[in-house]
Amino acid sequence: MKAFAQLLDALSFQHGRNGKIALLRRYLETTPDQDRGWALSALTGDLSLRQAKPGLVRGLVMERVDETLFKLSYDYVGDLAETVALIWPEQPGANRIPSVSELIETVEQAGKSELPGILSSWFDAMTATERWATIKLITGALRIGVSARLAKTALAQHAGITPDEIEEVWHAVEAPYEDLLAWLDGKGPRPDPSHSAAFRPVMLAHPLDEADLETFDPSDFRAEWKWDGIRIQIVGESGKLRLYTRTGDEIGAAFPDLIESLELDATLDGELLVMRDGVVAPFADLQKRLNRKTVSATMMASHPVHVRLYDILIRAGRDLRTLPFDQRRSELESCYQEQAPARMDLSELVPFKSWGDLSALRSSILTTGVEGLMLKRGDSAYLPGRPKGPWFKWKRDPHLIDAVLMYAQRGHGKRSSFYSDFTFGVWRNGDIVPVGKAYFGFTDEELQQLDKWVRNNSTERFGPVRAVKQELVLEVAFEGLQRSPRHKSGVAMRFPRISRIRWDKPAAEADVIETLEAMLP
Amino acid sequence: MTKAPDWLKPLRGGLYCEPGDFWVDPTRTVDRAVITHGHADHARPGNHSVLATPETIAIMVDRYGERAGAILEETRYGQSTNLGEVKVTLRPAGHVLGSAQVVLEHRGERIVVSGDYKRRRDPTCAPFEPVTCDLFITEATFALPVFRHPDDTTEMQRLLTVRETFPDRALLVGAYSLGKAQRIICLLREAGHDRPIFIHGALEAINATYRRFGIDLGDLRPVMETPKADMAGEIVVAPPSTLNDRWSRRLPDPVTCFASGWMGVRARARQRGVEVPLVISDHADWDELNRTLDEVAAPHVWVTHGAEEALIHAAKLRGFDARALSLVGYDEEAE
Ligand SMILES: [Zn+2]
Numbered sequence: 008m009k010a011f012a013q014l015l016d017a018l019s020f021q022h023g024r025n026g027k028i029a030l031l032r033r034y035l036e037t038t039p040d041q042d043r044g045w046a047l048s049a050l051t052g053d054l055s056l057r058q059a060k061p062g063l064v065r066g067l068v069m070e071r072v073d074e075t076l077f078k079l080s081y082d083y084v085g086d087l088a089e090t091v092a093l094i095w096p097e098q099p100g101a102n103r104i105p106s107v108s109e110l111i112e113t114v115e116q117a118g119k120s121e122l123p124g125i126l127s128s129w130f131d132a133m134t135a136t137e138r139w140a141t142i143k144l145i146t147g148a149l150r151i152g153v154s155a156r157l158a159k160t161a162l163a164q165h166a167g168i169t170p171d172e173i174e175e176v177w178h179a180v181e182a183p184y185e186d187l188l189a190w191l192d193g194k195g196p197r198p199d200p201s202h203s204a205a206f207r208p209v210m211l212a213h214p215l216d217e218a219d220l221e222t223f224d225p226s227d228f229r230a231e232w233k234w235d236g237i238r239i240q241i242v243g244e245s246g247k248l249r250l251y252t253r254t255g256d257e258i259g260a261a262f263p264d265l266i267e268s269l270e271l272d273a274t275l276d277g278e279l280l281v282m283r284d285g286v287v288a289p290f291a292d293l294q295k296r297l298n299r300k301t302v303s304a305t306m307m308a309s310h311p312v313h314v315r316l317y318d319i320l321i322r323a324g325r326d327l328r329t330l331p332f333d334q335r336r337s338e339l340e341s342c343y344q345e346q347a348p349a350r351m352d353l354s355e356l357v358p359f360k361s362w363g364d365l366s367a368l369r370s371s372i373l374t375t376g377v378e379g380l381m382l383k384r385g386d387s388a389y390l391p392g393r394p395k396g397p398w399f400k401w402k403r404d405p406h407l408i409d410a411v412l413m414y415a416q417r418g419h420g421k422r423s424s425f426y427s428d429f430t431f432g433v434w435r436n437g438d439i440v441p442v443g444k445a446y447f448g449f450t451d452e453e454l455q456q457l458d459k460w461v462r463n464n465s466t467e468r469f470g471p472v473r474a475v476k477q478e479l480v481l482e483v484a485f486e487g488l489q490r491s492p493r494h495k496s497g498v499a500m501r502f503p504r505i506s507r508i509r510w511d512k513p514a515a516e517a518d519v520i521e522t523l524e525a526m527l528p
Numbered sequence: 529m530t531k532a533p534d535w536l537k538p539l540r541g542g543l544y545c546e547p548g549d550f551w552v553d554p555t556r557t558v559d560r561a562v563i564t565h566g567h568a569d570h571a572r573p574g575n576h577s578v579l580a581t582p583e584t585i586a587i588m589v590d591r592y593g594e595r596a597g598a599i600l601e602e603t604r605y606g607q608s609t610n611l612g613e614v615k616v617t618l619r620p621a622g623h624v625l626g627s628a629q630v631v632l633e634h635r636g637e638r639i640v641v642s643g644d645y646k647r648r649r650d651p652t653c654a655p656f657e658p659v660t661c662d663l664f665i666t667e668a669t670f671a672l673p674v675f676r677h678p679d680d681t682t683e684m685q686r687l688l689t690v691r692e693t694f695p696d697r698a699l700l701v702g703a704y705s706l707g708k709a710q711r712i713i714c715l716l717r718e719a720g721h722d723r724p725i726f727i728h729g730a731l732e733a734i735n736a737t738y739r740r741f742g743i744d745l746g747d748l749r750p751v752m753e754t755p756k757a758d759m760a761g762e763i764v765v766a767p768p769s770t771l772n773d774r775w776s777r778r779l780p781d782p783v784t785c786f787a788s789g790w791m792g793v794r795a796r797a798r799q800r801g802v803e804v805p806l807v808i809s810d811h812a813d814w815d816e817l818n819r820t821l822d823e824v825a826a827p828h829v830w831v832t833h834g835a836e837e838a839l840i841h842a843a844k845l846r847g848f849d850a851r852a853l854s855l856v857g858y859d860e861e862a863e
């Protein structure tokens with residue numbers, strides 16, 4: 008537990024992706040199998056212990072600490088787990104610190120009445136950091152900014168393979184992953200992912216550089232609309248049905264309306280959408296159904312989900328991924344006809360003769376929910392990750408507005424000495440109201456200029472944030488707009504980024520809120 | 529219980545000793561001052577005559593030049609001086625180089641003003657000596673039971689592990705210029721780190737003073753004269769204000785570390801955007817404060833300089849007559 012506690016502690020302060028990976032790699036390299044396996048399962052969210060409620064640890068500490076002193080301390084620290092971890096009166100030598108695997112196994116097997124005694128005896132022997140990590144682990148509150156994907160990426164780098172090779176077998180292995188770790192260390196065979204309804208890594212597209220179109224032959228490509236939902240994978244295998252996000256997170260539990268009555272023997276790639284009477288609803292509607300563990304009947308009725316199918320990876324045990332797109336498409340069509348899954352349809356192939364045709368279609372389409380076009384080579388195999396060449400996304404032109412910089416906040420990690428997060432606004436009745444926040448889109452050189460401008464034009468400081476003179480105009484690009492009662496301006500942007508700094512433009516000429524309201528779907 | 533001695537008074541400008549006609553760590557200029565240690569909120573410029581340890585006087589002269597005081601009277605630890613009707617003796621406080629407790633004796637009563645202190649071993653200064661007394665005036669910077677500073681050797685090991693994890697990045701360690709910075713350097717040396725340590729220009733004068741008093745800091749080099757690429761994998765010690773400052777851009781992708789007792793609380797570390805909080809303090813933690821109260825065994829305790837409420841509560845539970853002493857003019861310890 009010592010090393011794992013130190014890892015969690017270090018991760019909780021490390022903002023940078025590379026920094027987190029370096030910490031994880033070091034841990035994986037220096038920790039024995041059982042422990043690193045369990046640690047991995049905790050980090051990827053596979054394991055979630057919820058044996059103890061925060062109230063339990065509070066009760067334990069109150070038996071040992073004066074009430075007034077506890078209250079003063081809790082007021083100061085503000086976090087219960089941390090207060091308990093820090094205030095616990097240590098008894099060095101009183102006990103032995105368990106290993107991660109010992110800790111997890113003990114907690115999982117312990118009866119309700121035994122747990123308090125076990126915890127106390129561990130806490131007596133632990134340091135504050137170890138107690139903090141233990142409380143986080145056993146209360147299921149391990150929020151340290153590491154995604155499952157990031158943990159797998161670190162594991163892949165440690166083993167010298169790609170994260171997708173890990174994804175490929177991930178759902179075929181179980182914590183503490185002895186077989187997976189043995190394979191990665193070259194001491195065992197590759198775990199077999201068939202028959203487990205495992206996630207298969209998803210193929211992604213590169214943004215299209217329009218200049219490249221000249222060199223492409225239109226007859227080599229197929230076009231489909233790019234729908235504004237979330238990419239998912241539906242796997243039916245050996246009677247099991249699973250629904251995954253494109254990063255391999257399982258989300259089936261939140262969509263019983265989709266999978267409960269589904270019978271499928273295939274792995275399909277598609278877009279999850281909210282659809283009413285055949286019309287795709289705005290992304291905001293889909294968002295209401297995401298990030299929840301369960302869903303109410305009311306929600307299922309008011310926000311019905313639907314899948315638009317793009318591709319097929321496996322059909323009745325046959326792996327189709329090496330076949331060209333055109334062949335997979337006919338397999339997809341016949342599979343769809345044969346199994347006729349409810350709440351699904353096929354993504355339409357958009358016919359076109361020339362790039363000019365397609366470009367005209369792309370700019371004239373008014374259907375909601377369309378983000379642009381996908382171009383796929385007819386001969387492309389289904390490859391994991393984002394290979395260069397076979398697939399392109401050709402988004403609609405972004406919306407642009409001129410906004411006024413209002414606040415700037417210091418960034419994290421590499422950017423911690425720069426003001427790099429910018430809140431901007433537009434005019435409403437003679438005042439500037441905030442409409443969004445962007446932290447990319449500019450070059451390093453522009454960041455230096457912005458940082459300097461912020462420092463020289465601050466009007467107020469609160470912690471890492473500075474308010475600035477409302478004088479600098481930023482051209483902001485974004486993908487879409489939705490109503491948001493949580494924002495003062497009533498609107499919220501998707502993917503805002505700073506496309507240009509308008510040093511030349513006076514703030515008075517920035518856009519007004521009415522311009523944005525006119526863009527709402 | 530006996531009455532508390534009444535000849536040392538908490539006044540607006542600090543602690544005033546009437547029968548000796550002097551002030552301890554005055555916050556406004558006075559005729560005669562006794563100074564516990566060189567930190568700027570305790571040692572202020574412009575007093576007429578100053579009594580302090582030779583180290584503290586050297587630190588004050590470095591910082592203030594002629595404004596350190598017209599008459600500077602050096603007193604070594606354990607040596608007594610009579611000021612008016614009061615015998616004044618300085619005893620080590622273990623806080624920073626030259627730091628002292630002020631022991632005052634008058635009419636058969638003894639008062640000890642702790643100044644800032646700690647009880648841990650510190651290779652850069654003499655260890656705290658408990659002196660039994662009738663009235664003990666204690667600091668309380670970390671007087672909450674959530675402050676139990678870990679062993680400094682484990683903190684240093686952690687820092688060296690970070691260095692191994694990020695071999696291409698510089699380690700920027702923020703440390704208070706007087707005391708903490710030199711202690712960190714010495715602890716690194718003890719932990720076996722014998723590479724050059726890179727130093728912010730603001731630390732140079734005080735490092736020189738420490739060296740003059742025989743503290744070996746090893747090979748130190750100025751950051752200013754070192755090319756950026758050469759500092760990858762190296763440790764840089766600088767004042768805490770540089771952590772998120774433009775100054776840090778001259779270092780290769782620095783890992784920001786901060787050595788301070790405040791780093792024991794996660795929110796404090798996060799507030800400053802610190803990546804590696806090192807809990808190393810020059811102030812006594814909760815256990816040290818309570819142990820000290822027991823050792824000096826003063827029936828009367830005045831608590832100042834921090835989280836008074838908790839320490840007073842704990843002291844009262846053990847039978848001490850404890851009360852808060854609100855002295856204005858001292859900052860929250862920037863340590
Ligand atoms: Zn001090």
Ligand SMILES: [Zn+2]
Nearest residue numbers: 567570644861
């Ligand atoms: Zn102080």
